[in-house]
Amino acid sequence: AQSVTQLDSHVSVSEGTPVLLRCNYSSSYSPSLFWYVQHPNKGLQLLLKYTSAATLVKGINGFEAEFKKSETSFHLTKPSAHMSDAAEYFCVVSDPPGGFKTIFGAGTRLFVKA
Amino acid sequence: KAGVTQTPRYLIKTRGQQVTLSCSPISGHRSVSWYQQTPGQGLQFLFEYFSETQRNKGNFPGRFSGRQFSNSRSEMNVSTLELGDSALYLCASSSGGYPTNEKLFFGSGTQLSVL
Numbered sequence: 001a002q003s004v005t006q007l008d009s010h011v012s013v014s015e016g017t018p019v020l021l022r023c024n025y026s027s028s029y030s031p032s033l034f035w036y037v038q039h040p041n042k043g044l045q046l047l048l049k050y051t052s053a054a055t056l057v058k059g060i061n062g063f064e065a066e067f068k069k070s071e072t073s074f075h076l077t078k079p080s081a082h083m084s085d086a087a088e089y090f091c092v093v094s095d096p097p098g099g100f101k102t103i104f105g106a107g108t109r110l111f112v113k114a
Numbered sequence: 115k116a117g118v119t120q121t122p123r124y125l126i127k128t129r130g131q132q133v134t135l136s137c138s139p140i141s142g143h144r145s146v147s148w149y150q151q152t153p154g155q156g157l158q159f160l161f162e163y164f165s166e167t168q169r170n171k172g173n174f175p176g177r178f179s180g181r182q183f184s185n186s187r188s189e190m191n192v193s194t195l196e197l198g199d200s201a202l203y204l205c206a207s208s209s210g211g212y213p214t215n216e217k218l219f220f221g222s223g224t225q226l227s228v229l
Binding site: 036042043044045046049090101102103104105106107 | 117118147149156157158159162170171172204206217218220221222223
């Protein structure tokens with residue numbers, strides 16, 4: 001079975017500094033990986049997805065993630081945090097890859113300080 | 115295009131009762147999946163339907179069931195409610211093709227409180 005582990009439950013950064021949200025996956029296959037964001041009182045929104053076409057995936061709002069097979073990681077980064085980035089972020093895997101069961105990580109709450 | 119619509123938005127029930135939640139997907143989407151979100155357990159997959167067929171399910175007891183209609187609208191039912199069923203129930207839709215490396219569109223959820 002596929003699984004994802006988000007290594008930090010909370011991350012706090014200052015506005016204008018880089019963001020790093022860490023995610024490791026467990027997969028016997030080439031995985032289907034996603035990052036979703038949940039703003040307070042708003043629905044979940046897809047940030048980006050890994051499709052195996054490229055290891056560096058660019059998403060919305062300046063976020064990107066790099067798929068590293070050797071490290072089984074899919075960390076989410078952004079060069080410069082904005083106050084509006086404060087939200088909960090979920091690393092997600094499809095089980096099996098391309099399958100119909102979606103496994104969410106525990107989530108990382110991002111705090112952005114002015 | 116209208117988004118994913120979930121009704122009702124809030125629901126209060128007592129232990130032992132049953133509840134039915136509704137989800138209308140984006141027009142043209144044939145896949146609907148359901149999730150339970152709680153502070154302790156996070157987001158957990160309940161089940162996924164495509165063309166009225168359940169294609170996969172998560173590790174929930176049989177008290178949790180669902181169905182999908184020919185117009186792709188879906189309902190989930192929880193029977194014999196327990197206090198631990200209090201949660202935000204989210205539904206998501208997608209076109210549903212295989213492989214499902216597709217974007218899920220989420221509704222705002224139904225907040226269920228069991229007293």
